């Protein structure tokens with residue numbers, strides 16, 4: 378079963394805990410890289426810790442939650458080896474895995490409710506990277522990253 382790293386800021390904390398409980402009950406191994414409470418914090422801190430656990434190979438995938446998912450996804454995409462998507466519906470979540478081989482999903486706790494978030498996560502986890510012509514494009518993304 379996949380190992381999933383989680384991170385949030387204070388706003389995403391509650392939804393993160395709901396999704397962690399949901400996936401743990403489904404048999405996934407989940408670990409929380411903070412925030413650990415609802416005290417004000419800054420999303421890049423927790424995006425960094427969570428994404429480092431993914432790029433190191435310790436965790437297979439990451440899920441990040443802030444108010445909109447935007448700050449988390451921008452921060453995550455600054456980290457070498459991370460392809461993060463921010464989603465508020467399941468279609469893009471699934472396609473982001475099939476075509477873009479995303480390894481981090483970001484969501485906004487002020488944007489999606491708990492049940493929609495579960496649906497997004499289910500679709501993201503169920504989808505498989507299709508490779509083929511998409512492999513070439515993902516390699517082009519890596520080449521862009523290596524220009525930095």
Ligand code: RB5
Nearest residue numbers: 388443444445446447448
């Ligand atoms: C925090 O106020 C808020 O900016 C953060 O949760 C997130 O929405 C940033 O993108």
